[in-house]
Amino acid sequence: MSADSIRVTLPATRDNLSALEAGQPVLLSGIVYTARDATHASIAGALEAAGALPFELAGQALFYAGPTPPAAGRPIGSVGPTTAKRMDAWTPALLDAGITATIGKGARSEAVREACVRTGAVYFAAVGGSAALLATHVLTAETVAWPELGTEALVRMELIDFPAFVAIDAAGRDLYAMAPAEWKVAR
Amino acid sequence: MPRVEAIALAVEAAVAEAAVTLRPDVLSAMRAALGKESSERGRAVLGQLLENAQIASRDAVPLCQDTGTVWVWVELGAQECLPSDLHAAIDAAVARAYRENALRMSVVRDALFDRTNTGDNTPAFVDITLRPGSGATVHVMLKGGGSDNASLVAMLDPSAGEDGVVETVVRAVEAKASGACPPLVIGVGVGGTFDSVAKLAKKALLIPLDERTPEKRRRALEDRLLTAVNATGIGPAGLGGLTTALGVRVVSAPCHIAALPVAVNLGCSALRTVTVEVG
Numbered sequence: 183m184s185a186d187s188i189r190v191t192l193p194a195t196r197d198n199l200s201a202l203e204a205g206q207p208v209l210l211s212g213i214v215y216t217a218r219d220a221t222h223a224s225i226a227g228a229l230e231a232a233g234a235l236p237f238e239l240a241g242q243a244l245f246y247a248g249p250t251p252p253a254a255g256r257p258i259g260s261v262g263p264t265t266a267k268r269m270d271a272w273t274p275a276l277l278d279a280g281i282t283a284t285i286g287k288g289a290r291s292e293a294v295r296e297a298c299v300r301t302g303a304v305y306f307a308a309v310g311g312s313a314a315l316l317a318t319h320v321l322t323a324e325t326v327a328w329p330e331l332g333t334e335a336l337v338r339m340e341l342i343d344f345p346a347f348v349a350i351d352a353a354g355r356d357l358y359a360m361a362p363a364e365w366k367v368a369r
Numbered sequence: 370m371p372r373v374e375a376i377a378l379a380v381e382a383a384v385a386e387a388a389v390t391l392r393p394d395v396l397s398a399m400r401a402a403l404g405k406e407s408s409e410r411g412r413a414v415l416g417q418l419l420e421n422a423q424i425a426s427r428d429a430v431p432l433c434q435d436t437g438t439v440w441v442w443v444e445l446g447a448q449e450c451l452p453s454d455l456h457a458a459i460d461a462a463v464a465r466a467y468r469e470n471a472l473r474m475s476v477v478r479d480a481l482f483d484r485t486n487t488g489d490n491t492p493a494f495v496d497i498t499l500r501p502g503s504g505a506t507v508h509v510m511l512k513g514g515g516s517d518n519a520s521l522v523a524m525l526d527p528s529a530g531e532d533g534v535v536e537t538v539v540r541a542v543e544a545k546a547s548g549a550c551p552p553l554v555i556g557v558g559v560g561g562t563f564d565s566v567a568k569l570a571k572k573a574l575l576i577p578l579d580e581r582t583p584e585k586r587r588r589a590l591e592d593r594l595l596t597a598v599n600a601t602g603i604g605p606a607g608l609g610g611l612t613t614a615l616g617v618r619v620v621s622a623p624c625h626i627a628a629l630p631v632a633v634n635l636g637c638s639a640l641r642t643v644t645v646e647v648g
């Protein structure tokens with residue numbers, strides 16, 4: 183990752199995230215919670231039933247990922263981002279309820295972009311298919327809930343210098359929308 | 370040894386190898402792409418993917434956490450006879466390989482009515498076909514969900530021709546490539562029937578990138594498709610750049626006088642296939 187990467191500590195307050203700009207490379211350190219499709223359905227169910235996010239997730243970051251089992255002496259073998267679009271149906275409500283950052287891969291809906299602006303949240307993109315490398319940036323992994331979901335369980339992970347890019351910033355700039363056009367112009 | 374066991378052992382070994390090893394032709398194509406990539410972010414992504422391949426093979430950990438569904442295509446020599454249940458033997462081999470290599474279990478019991486994880490990554494998706502001679506050629510692919518989700522089948526009018534095929538492929542890429550982990554390898558199937566065209570596209574992903582067809586028109590279409598896809602600017606990881614795809618392979622077949630079926634199967638940066646001969 184390039185030398186000018188910005189270090190971001192998670193969980194981050196919306197104030198901490200407000201200066202980030204779409205396209206910037208970042209190194210993420212601190213706590214994230216993994217959540218995929220089935221996890222989102224469970225979180226959304228708990229939110230609806232209780233009126234608040236379960237497991238004190240307010241203020242936290244969600245990492246769209248389903249890791250492989252431990253390997254090579256590390257807490258997990260491989261872990262990388264899954265396609266964020268599949269979580270779009272739930273994301274605006276989760277951002278409204280207090281999630282401040284999400285980590286995944288791929289373009290997202292207009293509703294998610296608007297929710298980032300409305301709530302000051304940021305969407306980070308990690309490089310899909312680089313999960314062996316990304317796993318070397320995971321210090322600990324501990325299942326918090328729904329172990330019966332297997333790889334879709336809610337897992338609390340501690341990251342160190344985990345490489346990513348700012349994909350949607352709190353001002354609503356969307357790297358996936360901007361980048362192809364910028365490349366064509368630069369060419 | 371009975372042949373069923375030999376095939377099952379080959380499947381087990383192929384799953385273990387594919388999960389942690391980037392295909393050599395894909396690795397070479399990725400290295401070459403790094404030299405040509407004009408986007409700084411694109412170069413950073415390609416560099417990260419190359420480093421990832423090194424770490425995966427060094428530490429024997431999966432290239433990608435999505436270790437996929439397993440597609441097994443057995444081309445069986447017509448002289449062989451199989452005394453026992455090859456499907457059951459392959460499922461058992463896949464279950465062993467996933468458990469013993471700490472791979473991810475990513476299969477649910479039913480798409481709609483029971484999304485409970487089967488717990489051993491079975492069933493495998495198996496095709497058995499006959500070819501002349503003896504022995505068997507066994508192809509194994511671990512197919513990631515992100516890239517399979519970005520694939521499509523389109524039934525074009527024959528008048529759409531090659532232009533229609535190019536438009537269909539570019540449309541598929543522009544719609545969903547950012548979630549399919551570019552740089553892509555794109556398998557294109559043309560012809561057959563609604564159900565069989567998708568299999569042609571999948572088989573196209575087995576063709577090595579450093580192997581070109583001697584057929585001029587097919588080669589020209591593959592080159593035209595690659596140029597069109599790489600003009601989109603989607604780039605590595607969808608974050609902008611030249612290298613949206615490393616290569617395109619086209620497999621075509623006979624079809625109905627009224628038809629021009631087209632299938633696009635996107636292979637991701639972690640394209641994992643192994644082909645072995647079982648004697």
Ligand code: SF4
Nearest residue numbers: 311433513515550637
């Ligand atoms: S699309 Fe491929 S590289 Fe991307 S997460 Fe899925 S399996 Fe991994």
